[in-house]
Amino acid sequence: MVTVPSEYQVIIPKEIREHLNIKVRRRFQILYYGDRIEFIPPKNIRGMKGFLKGIDTKILREKEPPCTAETAASR
Numbered sequence: 437m438v439t440v441p442s443e444y445q446v447i448i449p450k451e452i453r454e455h456l457n458i459k460v461r462r463r464f465q466i467l468y469y470g471d472r473i474e475f476i477p478p479k480n481i482r483g484m485k486g487f488l489k490g491i492d493t494k495i496l497r498e499k500e501p502p503c504t505a506e507t508a509a510s511r
Contacts (some may be wrong), residue, residue: 462477
C-alpha cells in the first residue's frame with residue numbers, strides 16, 4: 437500500500453519495480469478504469485509487427501438499402 441503525499445507523487449514499491457524491471461525515467465501512460473489507476477508502458481510499434489497474424493478479418497455486416505438520389509444526398 438502507498439500513500440499519496442501533497443505533491444501527488446507515488447513511490448512504486450521495490451518488489452513491483454524489480455518484478456516489472458522498471459528503471460528510472462521509464463515512461464507510462466496513466467489511465468483510470470472504473471475505480472482504479474493503470475500505468476501502461478508504451479509499446480514499440482516495431483515490436484507489434486505480426487501480433488494480429490491469424491486474426492479472422494471477415495466481418496458480417498448488415499445489408500444497406502440501395503443507394504438512391506435521396507439517400508445519397510443525406511450522406
